[in-house]
Amino acid sequence: MQQTPPYTVALDAGHGGFDTGAGCGNLHEVDICEKTVDKLFTLLENNPSFCPVKTRENGEGCSISDRAKKAGEEKASLLLSIHMNYDPSTSQSHGFECFPLPPGRTWSDKSMEIAHWIAEGMGNEGHRLRGNNGIRFAYYSGKRKIIVDAEDNKERTLKSFGILEQVACPAVLVEQCFISNANDRKNWTTEEGCQKAANVYYTAICQYFRVDPQAKPEPSSPLIQENW
């Protein structure tokens, strides 16, 4: 894992290929994930302290283990997995939540740190933070998903999301908004909405690595004029 800049940041757009994730009419989760990842990729690419990589190409399917492998091969210092939430039972559920690697893992504390910056940024943009502060832990007991608020920091052997458990660096999975909620769709899934989310993630990544968000690449050296 790279400890000095440029930091490799692995961006994982949820789902892909035949797996389009949750859907609402002709709005597909995977498209919003990819759109947000593209915007965040551009922001990171323009800062000399970062080297963004994608865990998969747009439009392609990819297994969780191959995504984690890609991040590892690229020596990622951080992985951000971007998803949209969906509630089949009611269109009222809304807001933001994110899932750092749970307690007791090598990168738990660092994962919590980046989650904190992201949730704070979303709150500052007026997004509703679900639970106490938008940070939760997810566990699987068989097929059943158990979600607890981050205050419940008991160490559990139950596994969390595969991408978090398999990648060898700090990692957070975000649920950007509910695509089953009209207001969330309006604010967080459009071009502007995805850009706003990407800006929040970018600022949080800069805070986490203590990097100036305004830093620009060195201008290329001017051509030397030869005077004959």
Ligand SMILES: [Zn+2]
């Ligand atoms: Zn998803």
